[in-house]
Amino acid sequence: MSKPKIAIIISSTRESRFADKPAQWLLAKAQERSEFDVELVDLRDFDLPFFDEVASNMWAPSQDPKAIAWQKKVAEFDGYIFLVAEYNRSITAALKNALDQAYVEWNKKPAAYVGYGSVGGARAIEQLRLINIELQMVPIRHGVHIGGSEFFTVWGGGKNEPMEAIEPAVGPSLKDLFDNLVWWTNTTKAAREA
Template identity: 60%
Template sequence: MAKPKIGVIIGSTRPGRFGDKPAEWVAELAKATGEFDVEIIDLRDFPLPFFDEQASPAWAPSQADGAKAWQDKVASLDGYIITAAEYNRSPTGVLKNALDYAYNEWNNKPVAFVGYGGVGGARAVEQLRLISVELQMSPIRNGVHIVWADYAQVASGDKKLSDFAHLNQAAGDMLKQFSWWVKALKTARDNDTATAKAA
């Protein structure tokens, strides 16, 4: 049986971003579990205009250039781990925009968060969990929060994320919980698909 496919989404596109580091770190940890096929998804590869569609993609096809490619990528995955920078106590605009450019493709799939910033991105992650519920996703409880003291040492090159035992522990706990939800929801979606085909 094929492994579930998960995407590690880098939630920032700015030059000099930190997001590559947690994305690469958590992707390697996820691969090491042997439970997933893992792909890093870079929002730079899916440039989208500010959302100005006539309707939500829940109700009508999106017309913007690049929207279909983004929706197809989201649809191809069984779960998501999002790296979340905190800008002014909220997620980045580019990440919120990307979330808004899909709807059905997110439904009934789990999402986990690796936050970073002054309080480990906790305020951005809190908002992202609310957004995820509205998109009919299942945000899991466990996450990783890279606080400023750790962030600064990694950003300067003095340390790597893997050097911090508490971050490795948090990531391990998150991936264990995430794995359960990936499998449970994939089974449920597959059952729904089989039932619909049989009807």
């Protein structure tokens, strides 16, 4: 079995987003792991239209070339880490739209979560877990929640310290996330290939 490939998906597309800072930190930490290859996938790079197909691509092939390009990108991966910004107690509209633009490409693959914002993005992640279940994904239990004092330590509107400043608080959770993502990615990849 080939080495699994993991996508870190940046969920926010705003110009003033905070996501770039934790995304680069998360990518560097993931690259320290030898069990998988990792790629940063930025929703900004796909310019997806609002979902307007006749049905999910589970039932009918998509027609929009941008949706098809997105589906091909999603299909490249064996698992996903969603970098989740919490907007009004939920996920971003850009992420929901991106999830809806594919279906079969998400199936039987694990999803992990790193959230930030109010209560560490926990409310948004809970909603995202439900969406992932509907997409026949495997949400893993362990996640990273950057909230409260950790968020204000690294956020540009706060102390703006480097992400490494909060590693004592979030590092153990990140290790658990990676360890569990490796297990679930290998398990689901072997099952899909069989």
